[in-house]
Amino acid sequence: MEHKMHEYPVTEHIIKLACAKAAENNANRVAAINLVMGENCGYLPDSIILYFDIIAADTVCKDAKINIKSIKPKLRCNVCGNLFLRQPFKFGCPNPDCNGTGEPTDIGREFFLESLEFE
Numbered sequence: 001m002e003h004k005m006h007e008y009p010v011t012e013h014i015i016k017l018a019c020a021k022a023a024e025n026n027a028n029r030v031a032a033i034n035l036v037m038g039e040n041c042g043y044l045p046d047s048i049i050l051y052f053d054i055i056a057a058d059t060v061c062k063d064a065k066i067n068i069k070s071i072k073p074k075l076r077c078n079v080c081g082n083l084f085l086r087q088p089f090k091f092g093c094p095n096p097d098c099n100g101t102g103e104p105t106d107i108g109r110e111f112f113l114e115s116l117e118f119e
């Protein structure tokens with residue numbers, strides 16, 4: 001049995017969704033698929049693009065351009081609520097008047113289809 005990474009089903013899902021939207025809009029072709037992906041979403045953009053070419057081959061999504069907007073993970077200070085980018089090995093709040101600690105947030109875990117462009 002061929003081994004498939006977990007990007008396969010999620011890519012298939014995106015293509016099905018895009019094909020359904022194309023049909024709703026009477027579009028002949030999906031020109032672009034705009035995705036939002038947090039760096040911590042658990043999926044690899046390269047694998048999605050790889051599977052896309054295979055799965056989309058016989059669909060209206062064939063040759064669509066995949067645009068991926070990458071989101072950097074952010075922490076939220078547990079004292080002042082400040083949102084800040086995570087730095088390697090540093091979790092302290094960058095606000096000089098605050099001794100708070102950054103806690104994980106959902107920023108950076110996004111994974112969704114933002115929009116589609118049709119032809």
Ligand SMILES: [Zn+2]
Nearest residue numbers: 077080093098
């Ligand atoms: Zn703070």
